Amino acid sequence: MKNVVKVNDASFREVSAKGLVLVDFFATWCGPCKMFAPVLEQLAEELDGKVLVVKLDIEEAVETAAEFEVQSVPSLFLLKEGKKVKSFTGVQSKKTLLDAVMNA
Secondary structure, eight states: OTTEEEEOHHHHHHHHSSSEEEEEEEOTTOHHHHHHHHHHHHHHHHTTTTOEEEEEETTTOHHHHHHTTOOSSSEEEEEETTEEEEEEESOOOHHHHHHHHHTO
8 A cells, every 4th residue: 555645533534635536435344445455456557647546445534435425435535735636435436536637
C-alpha cells in the first residue's frame, strides 16, 4: 500500500486540500472493503502523480465521516482542491474510477 495514504480526522484536511484526491471511507470489519483494497492499490500505482488515493477508517475518523454523511462502506469521494466532484457508494470497477479521475 505504498501509494495509498491512510489518514485520520487530524490529517484529512491538509492531505485533501490540494490537487485531485480519491478518498476511500472504509471499516476494518467490512468484507467488501477488504476485497476492494487491491483495486485501490492498483489505481494508486497507475495514477501516481495524477491522483492521491487515501483511506479513512470511519471508526477512527468519525468527524470526517459525519461531515461527508457516509452511511455505508465502502464509500468513495473524488475531491478536487478539497471540493467534492464525484461520489460512489459500494465497490466500484477500476474502469469506473479511472474514468472519474480522468474526467475530473
